[in-house]
Amino acid sequence: MLAETVCSAVAAAGLGIAAVTAYRKRFLTATRIAAYALVPAGLVLTGAVAWVAGTAFSPSAWAGFGVLGLAWVLFMTTRTIERRRGTRKERAAAAPEAVTGSARPAVGGSTGAGKAAQAPAAGKKQSGGDDDFSDIEAILKKHGI
Template sequence: MSTQMPFEGLLLGAALTVVGLIVSWVVWRRRGASAGLRAVAWSLLPLAFGLIGLMELLASLVGQLVRFFVGLVLDPLAWAGVAVAGLAAVLWTTGRLLRRRGSGASGAAAEQKAAPGRPDAPAVGGAPSRKPQAPAGADDDFAEIEALLRKRGIT
């Protein structure tokens, strides 16, 4: 690490502090001492960064971010990466929505775990089931299904 003080960062920090102090004065006049003092505090940060030596780091970071986003706009391979990341986000969100609704494998597994010895026991997250009133001709159609449900202890 160099022992020389980087004057470019210090000059940039000082210039930004002067601009910030001018804005702070305007804020003090319009909004009062409380807002003005907070603005002065924010205005002193660039000078502190310049004195510490962080201004070069921040300038480098900003330059790298600008190059990254310019490269992102112009690179089709980068757009493919953005599309894949978007697809991953959509799939993750869809999975969360399905989980909330109780559908999917976890919902079916929860229904199968209902206590077979207790016919009135609700499935996980469900209410005790009541037998719905079926139309007169529907008894024959549902007899097989009711037998299967009784066998599993669901009704």
């Protein structure tokens, strides 16, 4: 009897804290606090103390399972929203770096990358010289490659 009273008081206090947090416009945090607060209430309603006596035929037990399910749905909803927001922020932060990284030409000094880039250009020049590679050849000559 005392355990159920304590769990109910903790649940009520947690829901009060969630209400104050929601009033401060921190809805995701308030939802998470409400989910944590509903867990003790769900455990009380399931009759964890008298589990064997009548769980299968007790309407309050099924209501407790429903409350636990609601708490789980709230947890998963907040996690999904946070993941989506985090992904968009990461994409927005990474987008300028990706554009600047791919737009920069790879210039090889002593690494041998310059020779590898020069070989296909030289091969095209020998096979008749396409106009498509004339710009690339001009850039390579400009950089001394």
